[in-house]
Amino acid sequence: MAQNINRASAASPGPASNFSGSVQVTMLVAANPETDCIVSSVTFEPKARTFWHTHPNGQLLVVTKGTGYYQEKGKPIQIIHEGDSVTIPPQVTHWHGANPSGQFTHIAINPNVSKGGAVIWLQAVTDVEYNKVH
């Protein structure tokens, strides 16, 4: 790693244990002691989404393409667009993913991953839950 530069890497499929539908994950910054943040870009095909999950240290999302959904447990689904960001507090159960008709990409930033890890995966977001968008 010359002068701490990480060259662009290929995407890999998001596992069916944590995602519904077709999802591609590109690692942008792997675990590193200099910042203790990891960064990835995630592309969701239409209707694809994460399972419900939490982050021990919170997470930031920055939408880089398309229109997506973000929902915290017990609250309405929010619609997010290119350039929007989401500040996800620690321990809050939530999911994110694409709208039904278009591809959606966000960057995900996880801070302080050496302290408690990056994510705790829960159950799938059902079609009934997904279709509750207004």
Add this chain to the structure above:
Amino acid sequence: MAQNINRASAASPGPASNFSGSVQVTMLVAANPETDCIVSSVTFEPKARTFWHTHPNGQLLVVTKGTGYYQEKGKPIQIIHEGDSVTIPPQVTHWHGANPSGQFTHIAINPNVSKGGAVIWLQAVTDVEYNKVH
């Protein structure tokens, strides 16, 4: 801020006290207690660049458009492309910016900004320093 969503905001010019040439900064995530990270997108016109500077807690760069330069003091200029990232250690004097002929954009992520701040600005990168690229 409904469910912690920050809507896309307009770019503003990077100040001449910290940048050489034409630079536009878009704040993506402002200071927040949930993650203690701030995130911005920075677009440099050809030859535009930051001044030399350091980050008390390091910084991550993710190149989102074009080809740019990254240099740590005393080391050669490195060329970085779309999809590459840079892990900048705390306290290391460095600069980044566009190549001479094309626009360059990166996302910048600063962790733990409540602990010592995000950046300490130093002197300008001279044309002699900038032109030492190989």
